[in-house]
Amino acid sequence: MRPILLSGHERALTQVKYNRDGDLIFSVSKDQQICVWYAHNGERLGTYHGHQGAIWTVDVDPTSTIIASGSADNTIRLWDIKTGKCLKTWEFPTAVKRVEFNEDGTKLLGVTEKRMGHLGTIVVLDIIVDVDAEQSDEKAMTIVCDESKATVAGWSYLSKYIIAGHEDGSISQYDAKTGEQILNYPIHELDNAITDIQWSQDRTYFITASKDKNAKLITAKDLEVLKTYVSDTPLNSAIITPKKEYVVLGGGQAAMDVTRTSARQGKFEARFYHKIFEDEIGRVRGHFGPLNTVAAEPNGKGYASGGEDGYVRVHQFDKGYFDFMYEVERERANRIGVTA
Amino acid sequence: EDAERINSADVAVVEERRRLLDEWLAWREAVEEELAEEREILGLPADLVGELLKAKTAQIAPDQEEVTVE
Numbered sequence: 001m002r003p004i005l006l007s008g009h010e011r012a013l014t015q016v017k018y019n020r021d022g023d024l025i026f027s028v029s030k031d032q033q034i035c036v037w038y039a040h041n042g043e044r045l046g047t048y049h050g051h052q053g054a055i056w057t058v059d060v061d062p063t064s065t066i067i068a069s070g071s072a073d074n075t076i077r078l079w080d081i082k083t084g085k086c087l088k089t090w091e092f093p094t095a096v097k098r099v100e101f102n103e104d105g106t107k108l109l110g111v112t113e114k115r116m117g118h119l120g121t122i123v124v125l126d127i128i129v130d131v132d133a134e135q136s137d138e139k140a141m142t143i144v145c146d147e148s149k150a151t152v153a154g155w156s157y158l159s160k161y162i163i164a165g166h167e168d169g170s171i172s173q174y175d176a177k178t179g180e181q182i183l184n185y186p187i188h189e190l191d192n193a194i195t196d197i198q199w200s201q202d203r204t205y206f207i208t209a210s211k212d213k214n215a216k217l218i219t220a221k222d223l224e225v226l227k228t229y230v231s232d233t234p235l236n237s238a239i240i241t242p243k244k245e246y247v248v249l250g251g252g253q254a255a256m257d258v259t260r261t262s263a264r265q266g267k268f269e270a271r272f273y274h275k276i277f278e279d280e281i282g283r284v285r286g287h288f289g290p291l292n293t294v295a296a297e298p299n300g301k302g303y304a305s306g307g308e309d310g311y312v313r314v315h316q317f318d319k320g321y322f323d324f325m326y327e328v329e330r331e332r333a334n335r336i337g338v339t340a
Numbered sequence: 341e342d343a344e345r346i347n348s349a350d351v352a353v354v355e356e357r358r359r360l361l362d363e364w365l366a367w368r369e370a371v372e373e374e375l376a377e378e379r380e381i382l383g384l385p386a387d388l389v390g391e392l393l394k395a396k397t398a399q400i401a402p403d404q405e406e407v408t409v410e
Contacts, residue, residue, distance in 0.1 A: 020389060062389045063396045104388055129392075130399075157375055158382065204371050219371075226367075245364075276364045277357055328357045 003286060004042035006312035008035050013306025014056050016295040019064040024081075025295070025304055026067055027312050028055035034069055036081070039297070039304075039314060048079045050086045057098045061105035061129050068108050068127075070096030076110045080131040088135040090125065093118045102155035102176075103203065105129045107140070109162060111150045120149025122164060122174070143179045145172075151193050156220035157203040163220060165194025165208055173223055183223050188212045195251075196237040198296070207247055209235035215249050217275065227278050233267040237293045243300025244322065245275040245329075250291030250305055270294060270305055277326065286313050 011031040018025055018039065025037045034048040034055060053072030060067045066087065067079050072095040078088040090110075098111040108127050114120035124141040128134075148168035155176065156163055162174040169188035174181050188194055192212035199206045205226065208216045215238040217227035229238075235251035252268045268290060269283040289308030296303050302316040325333065376386070385391045 063392050065396065104392060158378060158384070202372070202375060204375060221371075276360050326357060326361075327354060328361050331358075332361065 003313040003315045006035075006037050006042050006044070006314060007310075008037075008044050009033060009310045009312070011054075011310055012289070012308045013292050013310065013312060014054070015058050015293045016304050016306040016312055017058055017060055018295055018297055018304070019060045020062050020298055021064065022297045022299050022301065024060075024064065025312070025314065026058045026060055027306060028058045028069060029306075029310070030054040031310075032071075034058060034067070034079070037312070037314075039302075042314060046084050048077075048084050048086070050077060050089075051075070053095070056096065059099050059101050059108075061101050061127070062103065063105060063129060065105075065129050065131060066127075068099045068101065070099045070110055076108070076125070078108075078127070078135060083131075085131075087131060090137070090139075092123070094120075098150075098152045100154045101127070102159040103157070104159070107155070107159060109153055109155065111153050111164070114145075114149040120145045122150055122153050122162060124162075124176075124179075141179045143174055143181075147184070151195065152197045154197050154199060154206065155203065156199075161220055163197060163206065163223075165197050165210075167191070167193045169194060169210060169212065171208065171218065171223055173220070185223050187216060187218065187223070187225060188214060195235060196293075198237075198239050200240050201242050201298075205240075207238040207240050209238035209249060209251065211235070213251075215247065215273075217247070227275065229273045229278055229280075231271055231280075236291060237305075239294050239296040239303060240275065241296050241300055241303065242298060244324075246281070247273050247275050248294055248296070248303055249273065250294040252287075252290030252308075254290055254308070268307070270303070274326070281324075284315065287311065 009029040009031050013029050016027045025039050027035045032051050036045045051071040055071045057070040070076050074092050076090045076096050092112050094113040094115045096110050108125045110123045112121045122143040123139050126136050126140045148166040150164040153164040162176045164172045169192045170186045173183040188210040189212035192210050194208050194210050196209040197206050205219050211234045213231050215229040216225050233251045237250040239248050249271045268287045269285050272282040273280050287307035287309050291305045293306040304314045306312045
């Protein structure tokens, strides 16, 4: 599993995303750059210029027509993937920490930062997935997080719910049409921020990552915790891999927190767990700093990780990965006549 | 005797995994069924993204029929 190294960013990566086909990778960083790369060879196709601050987040619509980005410059921007042109800028009172398109790309949510005089919010924008269309200036909805600010959020299956992870370690479920909070559960340890939420392919369940060193698999419908993956380092990101029943966790102690320990103990590895059995089954080394973000290739062929070290590492899974099965999985596969 | 004890521990682990796998697959089946029903009620296609891509292709090349290259 020799990775492709994407070097082009000059500072820490904040988010990495594949497009639906898995042929493009979008990366954003504190260096104010948005880059797009060919996933198969790591060649950089281009960059998107305009943001005036660290970029925290990026997402791509399901048809790979436009991307959205959110930044410390208090804007969400929409970009034409092909030409690199900025199509629209929305301004907010504070930084934008997370953006995500819904299933059909007609809505975009943005998580805004809490700051003196401003509560954290989740805003919803109506989007027309067409580079020639005039996008609306108005927000379709604003959810105010008055208890604990949202750190991450996303859209469930059928755009029915907005799910948010909060700074206090809780998870909320909102009605995506009205913005009304339906559920809020303290799922991770109190005041251990939820750092990531990523979906299963059909968006009926998701995985969280938290500073409390755990990742959890949770249902979108009733926020039931299905599985817990226990690690030994604060987590920044987690993915559910398509095709195989694994999850991959990324994290690591930030440099300033490990002054009295060596870099070796920073634990800068991607950790693989069996999704159903919750066992850790392997680790992948490579980064020289914490993994800030991991992304799953949508066809299950690999994953990419973005580090505090400024690199993106793109991994293609090898045969051993696909062949590996637990005895009970093999037994079932044999019974139903499917081979790995 | 030791071997026997280890063996029975292994069996317990395997049985627990079998239970977890069955439980997971049963849950997935129920969820997928429910999702399909809800989608149908809303009149949404099963392959939403496939439909969106088809629409995009039609927009880019409106007069061309879809050609399958083999």
